[in-house]
Amino acid sequence: MSERTRLRRIPENAVTEVAGLHAVLDAARVAHVAFVHDGGPVNIPTAVARDGDRLLMHGSTGSRLFRTLADGAEVCVTVTLLDGMVLARSAFESSMNYRSAMVFGVPTVVTDKLDALRVMTAAWMPGRWETLRAPHAKELAATMVLELPLVEWSVKVSAGPPEDPPEDLDAPVWAGVLPIVSSYGEPVPAPDLRGDPPLPAYFSA
Amino acid sequence: MSERTRLRRIPENAVTEVAGLHAVLDAARVAHVAFVHDGGPVNIPTAVARDGDRLLMHGSTGSRLFRTLADGAEVCVTVTLLDGMVLARSAFESSMNYRSAMVFGVPTVVTDKLDALRVMTAAWMPGRWETLRAPHAKELAATMVLELPLVEWSVKVSAGPPEDPPEDLDAPVWAGVLPIVSSYGEPVPAPDLRGDPPLPAYFSA
Numbered sequence: 416m417s418e419r420t421r422l423r424r425i426p427e428n429a430v431t432e433v434a435g436l437h438a439v440l441d442a443a444r445v446a447h448v449a450f451v452h453d454g455g456p457v458n459i460p461t462a463v464a465r466d467g468d469r470l471l472m473h474g475s476t477g478s479r480l481f482r483t484l485a486d487g488a489e490v491c492v493t494v495t496l497l498d499g500m501v502l503a504r505s506a507f508e509s510s511m512n513y514r515s516a517m518v519f520g521v522p523t524v525v526t527d528k529l530d531a532l533r534v535m536t537a538a539w540m541p542g543r544w545e546t547l548r549a550p551h552a553k554e555l556a557a558t559m560v561l562e563l564p565l566v567e568w569s570v571k572v573s574a575g576p577p578e579d580p581p582e583d584l585d586a587p588v589w590a591g592v593l594p595i596v597s598s599y600g601e602p603v604p605a606p607d608l609r610g611d612p613p614l615p616a617y618f619s620a
Numbered sequence: 621m622s623e624r625t626r627l628r629r630i631p632e633n634a635v636t637e638v639a640g641l642h643a644v645l646d647a648a649r650v651a652h653v654a655f656v657h658d659g660g661p662v663n664i665p666t667a668v669a670r671d672g673d674r675l676l677m678h679g680s681t682g683s684r685l686f687r688t689l690a691d692g693a694e695v696c697v698t699v700t701l702l703d704g705m706v707l708a709r710s711a712f713e714s715s716m717n718y719r720s721a722m723v724f725g726v727p728t729v730v731t732d733k734l735d736a737l738r739v740m741t742a743a744w745m746p747g748r749w750e751t752l753r754a755p756h757a758k759e760l761a762a763t764m765v766l767e768l769p770l771v772e773w774s775v776k777v778s779a780g781p782p783e784d785p786p787e788d789l790d791a792p793v794w795a796g797v798l799p800i801v802s803s804y805g806e807p808v809p810a811p812d813l814r815g816d817p818p819l820p821a822y823f824s825a
Contacts, residue, residue, distance in 0.1 A: 419662070444716065445702050449654035449663035456661055457624070458654035460700040460720050495665035497650050499808075502820065506741050506752050507759040511649065515665050536711050546793045547711050554712040576810040588751045589817040591809040600799035603704075605781040612794040615707065 419519065420569040430570040439516040439570055440465040443494040444539055448472070448480065450488045457483075463494070464538035469562040470518060471531050481559045484522050492518045492563060499594040503577030504586035510573065512592060518568040522561040531560040541617045624724065625774035635775040644721040644775055645670040648699040649744055653677070653685065655693045662688075668699070669743035674767040675723060676736050686764045689727050697723045697768060704799040708782035709791035715778065717797060723773040727766040736765040746822045 430436070446463040449456055459480045464471050470492065474481040484490065499512040525531045529550065536544040550558075577590050602614055635641070651668040654661055664685045669676050675697065679686040689695065704717040730736045734755065741749040755763075782795050807819055 419657075419660075445700055445718070447652035447654070447663055447698055447700065449652070449661035449696070451656050451659070451661050452624075454656070455624075455694050455724070456654035456656050456696040458652055458663060458696040458698040458722065460698060460718065462716055489660050491654070491661040491663040493652055493663040493665060495650055495652065499805075500745060502745060502748065504752065505755070505759070506737055506749065507755055507763070509741070509745065509748075509752075511667060511744075513650070513665065517663065519660070532711055536714070539716075540705060540707060540714065543707065543714075544711060547709065547714075548788070548791060550710070550712055554710070558712070576808070576812075579810075579812070583753070584812055584814055586753060587815065587817055588748075589807075589809070589819050590813050591807055593807050593820075594805035595802055596805040597800055597802050600704075600801040602794075603781070603797040603799065605784075605795040605797075607781075607784070607789055608795050609789055610792065612792055614794050615798075 417567050420517070420567055428571045428573050430572050435570050435572070436516055436565060436568055437465060439496065439514045440470060440494060442496055442514070446492045446494045449491045449493070450483060452483060462535070462539065463492070464535040466531070466534045468565045470565060471525070471535050471560060471562055472522070473532065473535060473558055473560045476557055476559045481561065484561055485524050485559060487521055489519070489521050490563065497595050498574065499592045501577050501592055502590055504579045504583040504588055504590055508577055508579050508583070512573050512575070514570070514572045516568060516570045518563055518565060520563045520567055522563045525560040525562050528555050528558060528560045531562070532558070540615065543615060622772050625722065625772055633776045633778050635777050640775050640777070641721055641770060641773055642670060644699060644701065644719045645675060647701055647719070651697050651699045653689070654696045654698070655688060657688060667740070667744065668697070669740040671736070671739045673770045675770060676730070676740050676765060676767055677727070678737065678740060678763055678765045681762055681764045686766065689766055690729050690764060692726055694724070694726050695768065702800050703779065704797045706782050706797050707795055709784045709788040709793055709795050713782055713784050713788070717778050717780070719775070719777045721773060721775045723768055723770060725768045725772055727768045730765040730767050733760050733763060733765045736767070737763070745820065748820060
């Protein structure tokens with residue numbers, strides 16, 4: 416833990432086991448990548464996937480984000496999963512349950528792009544990679560993959576019921592947690608879909 | 621539009637109507653706030669609610685984020701909603717559908733905290749504010765509310781089916797979009813809930 420990853424606010428919500436970091440990153444598909452550009456903050460969403468002790472990101476070689484990061488920019492990558500609305504008896508105690516991970520570091524360019532793309536596809540669309548044609552050389556050339564080592568990080572988890580003071584417990588309102596769940600909706604076949612290929616098995620996940 | 625909010629990458633996905641900005645912000649509950657601290661980026665999630673042409677955020681007067689921002693720090697606040705996985709016939713064309721809004725600016729401290737808290741509670745828990753007791757003076761004193769004017773912003777929306785080149789269309793795989801939907805799960809009453817108050821009406825939302 417470094418000074419900037421030490422949680423000052425509600426430190427009892429801190430998670431210090433690396434398994435906790437992995438769990439949050441593995442549950443997320445999108446992270447927000449902050450970096451400093453011309454002296455000011457820039458904050459861009461990008462898809463991420465964890466591979467062991469590194470976080471993978473990929474993008475176009477033409478993107479501002481990836482060109483800037485490939486130059487050795489320091490980043491703060493944050494992932495947040497909103498788990499529920501916490502309805503307390505007062506507005507003050509009302510809050511949200513969430514899991515959030517923050518990783519600081521300097522990304523580096525991954526040379527084994529094919530392997531990294533396979534790992535990312537496996538994370539986002541399990542089993543899909545094996546059913547697709549291999550990437551063309553020009554597709555690989557147009558893609559940049561970056562990795563961020565999971566070294567300097569913090570995780571914060573807020574869970575559980577509202578915590579109202581005793582004097583508020585008789586308020587005549589419902590109190591508790593409204594969980595927020597993310598799921599797949601009805602699949603939308605591509606208009607140009609040919610034949611009758613089966614839906615991916617993980618669709619029900 | 622400023623130079624830094626001009627979308628360079630896939631500019632056809634840019635949304636330039638302010639109604640589009642409002643729609644993305646109103647659909648989100650959590651934003652990521654990036655700022656520069658000691659020369660490096662910091663990226664912290666926080667709950668946000670739009671009120672007209674300003675974005676409201678609130679937090680503890682004891683939080684690093686809010687103390688730093690109250691000092692006049694420039695921020696880049698980004699909101700991203702993940703709408704679906706786009707399964708193309710190749711890994712290269714596979715992607716995700718999303719709506720994302722980015723706002724640059726310098727937040728200022730809101731003096732009419734009570735009104736701002738009412739607006740935020742209405743955004744997150746419609747109708748709830750009117751059922752709760754008024755905030756105590758010490759609760760208001762412990763809360764900081766910031767507003768960020770919606771002046772310098774960009775919105776990017778990626779939607780629709782995969783766009784495979786003609787030579788890939790005969791690949792024997794399902795292609796299309798797996799929508800990602802967010803919904804409320806089964807409510808969890810607080811362990812110390814008294815009586816039998818009804819669930820909030822918006823729970824089914």
